[in-house]
Amino acid sequence: xxxxxxxxxxxxxxxxxxxxxxxxxxxxxxxxxxxxxxxxxxxxxxxxxxxxxxxxxxxxxxxxxxxxxxxxxxxxxxxxxxxxxxxxxxxxxxxxxxxxxxxxxxxxxxxxxxxxxxxxxxxxxxxxxxxxxxxxxxxxxxxxxxxxxxxxxxxxxxxxxxxxxxxxxxxxxxxxxxxxxxxxxxxxxxxxxxxxxxxxxxxxxxxxxxxxxxxxxxxxxxxxxxxxxxxxxxxxxxxxxxxxxxxxxxxxxxxxxxxxxxxxxxxxxxxxxxxxxxxxxxxxxxxxxxxxxxxxxxxxxxxxxxxxxxxx
Amino acid sequence: xxxxxxxxxxxxxxxxxxxxxxxxxxxxxxxxxxxxxxxxxxxxxxxxxxxxxxxxxxxxxxxxxxxxxxxxxxxxxxxxxxxxxxxxxxxxxxxxxxxxxxxxxxxxxxxxxxxxxxxxxxxxxxxxxxxxxxxxxxxxxxxxxxxxxxxxxxxxxxxxxxxxxxxxxxxxxxxxxxxxxxxxxxxxxxxxxxxxxxxxxxxxxxxxxxxxxxxxxxxxxxxxxxxxxxxxxxxxxxxxxxxxxxxxxxxxxxxxxxxxx
Amino acid sequence: xxxxxxxxxxxxxxxxxxxxxxxxxxxxxxxxxxxxxxxxxxxxxxxxxxxxxxxxxxxxxxxxxxxxxxxxxxxxxxxxxxxxxxxxxxxxxxxxxxxxxxxxxxxxxxxxxxxxxxxxxxxxxxxxxxxxxxxxxxxxxxxxxxxxxxxxxxxxxxxxxxxxxxxxxxxxxxxxxxxxxxxxxxxxxxxxxxxxxxxxxxxxxxxxxxxxxxxxxxxxxxxxxxxxxxxxxxxxxxxxxxxxxxxxxxxxxxxxxxxxxxxxxxxx
Numbered sequence: 001x002x003x004x005x006x007x008x009x010x011x012x013x014x015x016x017x018x019x020x021x022x023x024x025x026x027x028x029x030x031x032x033x034x035x036x037x038x039x040x041x042x043x044x045x046x047x048x049x050x051x052x053x054x055x056x057x058x059x060x061x062x063x064x065x066x067x068x069x070x071x072x073x074x075x076x077x078x079x080x081x082x083x084x085x086x087x088x089x090x091x092x093x094x095x096x097x098x099x100x101x102x103x104x105x106x107x108x109x110x111x112x113x114x115x116x117x118x119x120x121x122x123x124x125x126x127x128x129x130x131x132x133x134x135x136x137x138x139x140x141x142x143x144x145x146x147x148x149x150x151x152x153x154x155x156x157x158x159x160x161x162x163x164x165x166x167x168x169x170x171x172x173x174x175x176x177x178x179x180x181x182x183x184x185x186x187x188x189x190x191x192x193x194x195x196x197x198x199x200x201x202x203x204x205x206x207x208x209x210x211x212x213x214x215x216x217x218x219x220x221x222x223x224x225x226x227x228x229x230x231x232x233x234x235x236x237x238x239x240x241x242x243x244x245x246x247x248x249x250x251x252x253x254x255x256x257x258x259x260x261x262x263x264x265x266x267x268x269x270x271x272x273x274x275x276x277x278x279x280x281x282x283x284x285x286x287x288x289x290x291x292x293x294x295x296x297x298x299x300x301x302x303x304x305x306x307x308x309x310x311x312x
Numbered sequence: 313x314x315x316x317x318x319x320x321x322x323x324x325x326x327x328x329x330x331x332x333x334x335x336x337x338x339x340x341x342x343x344x345x346x347x348x349x350x351x352x353x354x355x356x357x358x359x360x361x362x363x364x365x366x367x368x369x370x371x372x373x374x375x376x377x378x379x380x381x382x383x384x385x386x387x388x389x390x391x392x393x394x395x396x397x398x399x400x401x402x403x404x405x406x407x408x409x410x411x412x413x414x415x416x417x418x419x420x421x422x423x424x425x426x427x428x429x430x431x432x433x434x435x436x437x438x439x440x441x442x443x444x445x446x447x448x449x450x451x452x453x454x455x456x457x458x459x460x461x462x463x464x465x466x467x468x469x470x471x472x473x474x475x476x477x478x479x480x481x482x483x484x485x486x487x488x489x490x491x492x493x494x495x496x497x498x499x500x501x502x503x504x505x506x507x508x509x510x511x512x513x514x515x516x517x518x519x520x521x522x523x524x525x526x527x528x529x530x531x532x533x534x535x536x537x538x539x540x541x542x543x544x545x546x547x548x549x550x551x552x553x554x555x556x557x558x559x560x561x562x563x564x565x566x567x568x569x570x571x572x573x
Numbered sequence: 574x575x576x577x578x579x580x581x582x583x584x585x586x587x588x589x590x591x592x593x594x595x596x597x598x599x600x601x602x603x604x605x606x607x608x609x610x611x612x613x614x615x616x617x618x619x620x621x622x623x624x625x626x627x628x629x630x631x632x633x634x635x636x637x638x639x640x641x642x643x644x645x646x647x648x649x650x651x652x653x654x655x656x657x658x659x660x661x662x663x664x665x666x667x668x669x670x671x672x673x674x675x676x677x678x679x680x681x682x683x684x685x686x687x688x689x690x691x692x693x694x695x696x697x698x699x700x701x702x703x704x705x706x707x708x709x710x711x712x713x714x715x716x717x718x719x720x721x722x723x724x725x726x727x728x729x730x731x732x733x734x735x736x737x738x739x740x741x742x743x744x745x746x747x748x749x750x751x752x753x754x755x756x757x758x759x760x761x762x763x764x765x766x767x768x769x770x771x772x773x774x775x776x777x778x779x780x781x782x783x784x785x786x787x788x789x790x791x792x793x794x795x796x797x798x799x800x801x802x803x804x805x806x807x808x809x810x811x812x813x814x815x816x817x818x819x820x821x822x823x824x825x826x827x828x829x830x831x832x833x834x835x836x837x838x839x840x841x
Contacts, residue, residue, distance in 0.1 A: 039496035040467070182359040183523065187567040209496060216569040250501035252530030254553065260508070261501035261530070267466050268496075372743050401745035414736040418758040427754075431745045474740065481744070 001027040001066075002170050002203040003051070008063035010046050010055070018271035020046050022227040022279075024063070025298070028171070031201040033193075035218035037211055039247075041268045042224040044207050048173045051205075052090055053080045068170065086116040089164040093176040095156035099148040105159045106132075106144030112166045131162040136192060154185035158192070165196060173205045178213065190217050211236065211247055220304065223247075226269055226279035229298060232306040240301070240312045243280045278309070286311060315383075316350040316485055316517050317371070322380035324366055340366040342541035343380075350484075353511065353518040355532030355549065357525055359564075363541040364521045368489045371519070372406045373397070384485070402432050405483040409490035411470035415462040421473055422458035428480040447476045450513070451506065468499035472506060479510060487519045492527060504531060525568055529553045537561050582837070586830025589823055597643040606634035608641050609792045617810040627812045629802065635816050638794035642817065645795045646776050646824065649710050653775040654768050656714025661721025662764060666752050668722065669729025680726075683719040691716040692781060699787045706795075709788040713778045717771045724767050728760030762839040766832055773828035780821050796821050 004027035010020045021043040028034040036044045049055050051065055053072060065072040068087065072080070084090075092098045099108060109128045113119055119127060129140050135158040137143050148156055157177060164172050174193070178186040194217060197204050208214050214221050215236040223231045223244050231241035239245055249262035266283045269275075278284070281291040290310055298308045322344050327337035341363045348354040356364045369375040371382055373389070382389050389400050408414045415424055425444045429435060435443055448457055451472045462470055471491065478486060488507070492500040504527070510516060522528050528535055529549050536546040537560065545558040556562045605623065612632030620627045626635040668679040686694075695712040702708045732738060733756065741751050780797030782788035789795035796817040803813040 039498060183525070183567045184359065184563060187569075190569070210569070211497070212569040247497055250498045252501075252504070252526045254529065256530055257550070260505050263501040263505050264498045267468060267499070374739055374742060398745045401743060406740070406743045408736040408740060410736050414740055416737045416741075416755050416759070419754075427741075427746070428744045431747075431750070477740070477744070 002030050003028050004066045006064040010061045028203045033204040033218045035214035035221040036207045037214050038224035043227045086167045087169050088171045089169045091164050091174040091177045094180050095160050109163050112163050116167045135162045153181050171203045175207045230308045241307050242284045242286050315347045317348040318383040320345050320381040323378045339541050344543045352533045355528040355535040356521045357528045358538035362538040364538050368487045368521050402481045403483050404485045405478040406487045407478050407491045411467045414474045432481050485517050489521045582830045582834035586827045589827035600640035604637040606637045608637050626816050642794040642796045649779040650772040650775045652710040653714035654771045657717030658721050661718040662725045665722035665725025669726035683722050687719045704787050706789050713775045724763050732756045766835045769832035773825045
C-alpha cells in the first residue's frame with residue numbers, strides 16, 4: 001500500500017464536535033487509480049485535504065494516515081512541506097486559480113523543481129520542456145513563455161498535471177480535476193492521466209462526484225455518503241449498496257428516456273443532523289428498523305468488494 | 313402543433329472596445345435559425361463558449377440582438393419596449409444555473425414568490441396568498457417555507473424556489489439555462505422530475521440549455537447542437553443520440569464517459 | 574448576533590458611545606448651570622463644587638457648556654451624515670446601476686470633489702453662504718458625498734451581475750424595483766460602516782470649523798469653539814482646554830471603534 005488511512009475522523013468546532021468524516025479507512029496500492037466518489041457534503045474533499053494536512057485550523061482530527069512508513073498526521077509542518085510536491089502532489093479543480101496569474105507557466109513548473117531538486121537552471125528548463133511534452137502540450141517553447149490566462153482550460157490543467165508529476169511523486173491526489181472542463185477536454189485529460197499512471201506506476205486518488213467518469217478511469221471506487229465509506233467496488237455494475245444503486249438510477253442515461261428518474265427522497269443530512277445507525281437509513285428504500293439503530297461495518301463480500309449494509 | 317417560438321438569422325457579437333488591445337470582436341451567435349413547437353422540450357447543447365447561453369439571453373431579452381428575428385406566437389419581440397416588454401416578460405421566463413446566487417439573499421421565500429404577482433398585478437390580495445401556497449405544495453414545501461431565507465435552504469430547495477418564482481406568473485415558455493448543472497446527481501434527478509411534472513401540469517414549453525448530453529437526451533424531444541456560434545445539427549433526441557450525422561456531434565457523444573468502451 | 578468577549582471594539586466603543594449619548598440626552602432636560610450667564614467673579618476657577626469642571630473666562634460653567642455642546646456635535650453628525658449618505662447613495666446607485674455616460678459623469682464630479690481638501694471646501698461654502706451651524710452641517714454633508722457614492726457604486730457594480738438580478742429583470746421588475754428592493758439591501762453593510770466613520774469625521778470637522786470661528790457662533794457652545802477660546806488660557810487654566818479636547822477625542826475614538834467592529838462583523 002502506498003497510502004493507508006486508518007480510522008480517520010475529522011471534526012469541526014471545538015465545542016459541538018460536529019463530525020464531518022467518520023472512522024474512514026481505506027488504502028491505495030502502488031500503481032492503482034482509486035476513485036473517491038460522493039455528493040456534496042460527503043467528506044471526500046476533506047479527506048484529501050487531511051492527507052495533505054491542509055485542513056483549516058478549526059478542524060480537528062484523529063486516526064492515522066500511513067504513507068511511506070510515516071503517519072502524516074504526526075508530522076511537523078516542515079516535514080510535511082518537504083513531502084508536498086515531491087512525494088505527494090495535488091491537482092485541483094480550477095486550474096485558473098491554481099496557477100499564479102502573474103508568472104509564466106514554464107517558470108511555475110520550474111518552481112516545483114527548484115524547491116525539491118538541486119537541478120541547475122538549464123537542467124530545470126530542459127526537464128520542464130520534457131514534462132510539458134509528456135502531458136501532450138504542443139509548441140513547447142512558445143507555450144513555456146505564456147501566462148495562464150493565455151491558455152485554454154485544458155492546457156492549463158495539463159500545466160498543473162506537469163507540475164504534479166515533476167518530482168515523480170508516489171501519490172497524486174486529483175480533486176475534481178475535470179469538473180471545470182468541457183466534455184471533450186475532459187476525455188483528453190482522463191486519457192492523459194491513464195497514460196501517465198501506466199507509465200510511472202504512481203498511485204492516483206481521483207476524487208469526483210461523477211460516477212460514470214470514475215467508472216471509466218479507476219481501478220477501484222470508494223463511494224462516500226455523509227462522512228462514511230459505504231461501498232468499495234471494482235466495477236460500477238457490481239454495485240450492491242442501496243445508495244450506490246440509487247445514484248446510478250438517478251443519472252440520466254439512454255435507458256431512462258421517457259420515464260421518471262429515480263430521485264432519492266429527502267436530502268443529504270447536514271453535520272448537525274446526523275444520527276446513529278446507518279447514515280443512509282433515513283432515505284434508503286430498503287431500510288428496516290435495525291438500520292436506524294446500528295451502524296453497519298464495512299465488510300468484505302467478495303474479492304475486494306466491501307459493503308456497509310446490514311441487508312446485502 | 314404550431315410554433316411557439318421562431319428564431320431567424322440571429323446574430324450577436326461582443327465588441328472589444330479596449331484602448332490597449334484592439335482585438336476583433338467575438339461572434340457569439342452566428343446566424344442561427346430554429347423553431348420550437350408548443351409543448352415540446354427543445355434542447356440546446358454544446359460546449360462552453362458555443363453561444364448557447366447567449367442565445368438564451370437574447371430570447372429572454374437580457375441582451376439585445378445585433379441582427380435577426382425572434383418571433384413569439386407569431387409576433388416579433390425584437391423592438392418591444394415599456395408595457396409591451398413587460399407583458400412579454402410575463403410569458404417568457406428563465407431559470408438560471410447557480411442556485412446559490414439566483415435568489416435575493418435578503419428576502420424571504422414568501423416575498424420572492426409574491427414579487428412576480430405584484431409586478432404583473434395578478435390576482436387580488438387574498439387570492440395571491442392562496443396561489444403561492446398552491447405552488448409551494450407542488451414543490452413539496454409547506455407554509456413554513458414562506459418565512460425562510462435562501463441561506464436556510466439546500467441547493468436543491470433553492471432551485472425549486474427559483475423555478476416556482478419563474479412560474480408564478482404562469483408563463484408559456486421557459487428557458488432553463490444550465491438549470492441542473494450545478495446540482496448533485498440525486499438533486500438533479502429531483503429537479504428534472506419536478507420540471508417534467510410542471511410541464512404537464514401547466515402546459516409549458518421549455519428551451520433546455522445544457523452542456524450535458526445525457527441530461528439533454530433524457531429531457532428533450534428535439535435537440536440542436538451548437539459550436540462556435542453556429543447550429544450544426546438539429547434532430548429528434550433519439551435520432552441524434554443513436555444516429556448522429558455531424559462529426560462534431562459524434563465526437564461529443566463519444567466523449568461521454570460510460571458511452572465509450 | 575454572535576458577540577464574543579474579544580469584541581473589545583464593540584464593548585468599549587459602544588460603552589463610551591452610550592455614555593456620551595446619555596450625557597446628551599440628559600442635557601435636553603437638565604443642565605447644572607446656565608450656559609450663557611456671565612459671572613466675571615468666578616472666571617477661570619478650577620474644578621470645584623458646584624462647578625464640577627471649572628469655569629471659563631466668562632465665568633460660565635464648563636460642564637454645562639460641554640453638555641450643551643454635545644447636542645451640537647451629535648446634531649451636526651446626524652444631519653451631515655444624513656445629507657451625505659442620502660445624496661451619496663443616490664448618486665452611487667444610479668452611477669453603478671446604469672453605467673455608461675451617467676457613470677462617467679457622476680464619477681468625474683465626485684473625483685473633483687475628492688480632489689478638493691474638505692476643510693477648504695467647507696471654508697469656501699461658508700464664506701459664500703455665511704457662518705453658523707446650518708451651513709456648517711450642509712458643508713460637511715456635501716464633503717462626505719463622494720465616499721458614500723463610491724462605496725455604493727462599487728456595491729452596485731458587484732451585485733448587478735449576479736443571477737438574482739438577472740432573474741428580477743426577466744420577471745419584469747422595473748429598474749427602480751431592482752435598485753431599491755434587490756440591490757440596495759445587499760449593499761447596506763459597507764454603507765453603514767462608512768456612515769459611522771463619516772459621523773466621527775463630521776464631529777471633527779465641526780470642531781475644526783468652530784475652532785476657526787466659522788461654525789457655531791458665540792455665545793452658543795461647541796466643543797471646537799471651546800477649544801479655540803481656551804487656547805490662550807491653557808497655562809493658567811488647563812482644565813478649560815482639556816475638557817472639550819477629551820470629549821472630542823472620546824467621541825471620535827468610540828465611533829471609530831464601532832466602525833471597526835461593524836466592518837469586522839460584516840465580514841464574518
